[in-house]
Amino acid sequence: MNRFIHMWAPFRKPYGGLRRGLVCLALLIGVASIGGSAVAQQRPVPKGATVELVDDGFEFTEGPIWYQGTLLFSDIPANTVYQWTPDDGTSVFMKPSGHANGLAIDSSGQLLLAQHDGQVGRRTADGSVTVLANTYGGKRLNSPNDLTVASDGTIYFTDPPYGVDENDRELSFSGVYRLSPNGELTLLTKTFARPNGICLSPNDSTLYVNDSRETRIRAYDVTESGGIENGRQFAAPTDEGAEGSTDGMKVDAQGNLYTTGPGGVWVYSPDGTQQARIAVPKAPTNLAFGGPDRKTLYITARPHVYRVPVNVPGAE
Numbered sequence: 001m002n003r004f005i006h007m008w009a010p011f012r013k014p015y016g017g018l019r020r021g022l023v024c025l026a027l028l029i030g031v032a033s034i035g036g037s038a039v040a041q042q043r044p045v046p047k048g049a050t051v052e053l054v055d056d057g058f059e060f061t062e063g064p065i066w067y068q069g070t071l072l073f074s075d076i077p078a079n080t081v082y083q084w085t086p087d088d089g090t091s092v093f094m095k096p097s098g099h100a101n102g103l104a105i106d107s108s109g110q111l112l113l114a115q116h117d118g119q120v121g122r123r124t125a126d127g128s129v130t131v132l133a134n135t136y137g138g139k140r141l142n143s144p145n146d147l148t149v150a151s152d153g154t155i156y157f158t159d160p161p162y163g164v165d166e167n168d169r170e171l172s173f174s175g176v177y178r179l180s181p182n183g184e185l186t187l188l189t190k191t192f193a194r195p196n197g198i199c200l201s202p203n204d205s206t207l208y209v210n211d212s213r214e215t216r217i218r219a220y221d222v223t224e225s226g227g228i229e230n231g232r233q234f235a236a237p238t239d240e241g242a243e244g245s246t247d248g249m250k251v252d253a254q255g256n257l258y259t260t261g262p263g264g265v266w267v268y269s270p271d272g273t274q275q276a277r278i279a280v281p282k283a284p285t286n287l288a289f290g291g292p293d294r295k296t297l298y299i300t301a302r303p304h305v306y307r308v309p310v311n312v313p314g315a316e
Contacts, residue, residue, distance in 0.1 A: 044256045044267050044312050045276040054298065054305040055090050058082075061300035062248070063146070065103040066290030066314075067111060073300050074100045076116060076163075084305070098129065099163065102146030102197075102248070102286070107153040107181075114144035116163045120155065120179065133157075133185050136177070139170035146248060146286070148199045148207075153181040154226050156188075156207060158195035176209055178226055188228050192218075197248040197286065201255050201270065202315040208234060208257060210246035217246055217259060217268075235268050237261035248286025248300075252312040258297065260284040265299060278308060289314020 054071075063074040063081075071084045076099050083093035094100075098115030106112050111123040112132075118141050119134035132155070134141055143164050147157035160174045173190035176198070180186070197210035200222070207220045207228055216236040220228035234257075237246065242263030249259035255270040265284055267276040282301035290296050294313040299306040 042311050045310055049309055051306050051308045054307050056304045058303045060302055061305055062101045062285050063103040064286055064288035064298045064300050066288060071290055071298055072103055073305060076101055104147045104149050106149055112147055114147045114157055116143045120144050120157055133179050136185060142171055146197050150200055150204045155179040156198055158198050160194045199249050199251055201251055210249060212245045212247050215245045234272050237266045239263045244283035250287055250289060251315045253315050254312050258287055
């Protein structure tokens with residue numbers, strides 16, 4: 001517990017209930033092109049769309065996921081996963097959460113948690129958590145941050161040292177891992193300074209990984225065995241003076257990549273062309289598609305949760 005509070009203490013504030021409200025904020029949308037030709041696909045974000053406040057009053061929100069008709073999101077220092085619906089508002093879904101950060105859904109529909117307390121876990125029907133991975137090479141993982149699941153059940157996750165006191169670290173590197181359906185854990189790369197958000201393209205052929213220290217996104221081809229190759233820089237969103245970095249990200253059904261970045265959410269086509277930029281008043285931490293048609297983008301941004309409509313549904 002102490003190693004976590006040390007890291008996140010600057011973001012803590014008194015928690016005095018949840019306030020709901022609607023605040024419309026400007027949405028900045030820019031369409032880019034390569035070689036002078038516009039990308040031939042539907043505009044990902046509606047022109048003139050506005051960001052709406054869903055709820056606030058939290059400490060540090062993260063890990064949103066649409067799960068069984070509700071929005072789930074983490075509040076890391078509060079050691080809580082909350083659930084929200086338009087009709088019922090916000091309530092506690094899980095506490096303690098192992099200081100969960102990223103959330104995902106496995107191939108059987110169960111909730112997965114990247115827990116800052118040092119493990120990747122699966123929440124069972126009775127509310128308990130089964131440990132899927134907590135060590136590599138006999139040494140404790142740092143602080144699992146985010147995760148994504150392939151169609152065959154393979155889990156990919158990042159493991160930076162956020163929330164871990166340097167003296168308590170057992171692994172000297174920040175890894176990106178593959179956890180096979182049979183439970184075999186493989187280190188894919190340890191070249192990142194701070195690996196953070198992670199997601200797969202809709203056909204599982206490309207793995208994207210954010211580096212939050214360097215504010216860049218790398219892409220890898222996924223091999224038949226589930227490994228990665230041909231690593232390259234995919235994008236590096238830049239806005240001097242704007243707050244925020246490459247943290248959480250997701251893809252839509254057309255393969256467009258939505259990532260947090262300086263000043264908001266940046267949207268890229270599969271070839272790396274910038275398609276849009278959504279301005280967010282607080283530095284965003286993560287995002288997820290939700291709603292019955294998966295055409296609402298939910299954005300966590302420290303004490304706030306926002307949403308904005310999109311044209312293209314999120315990838316399943």
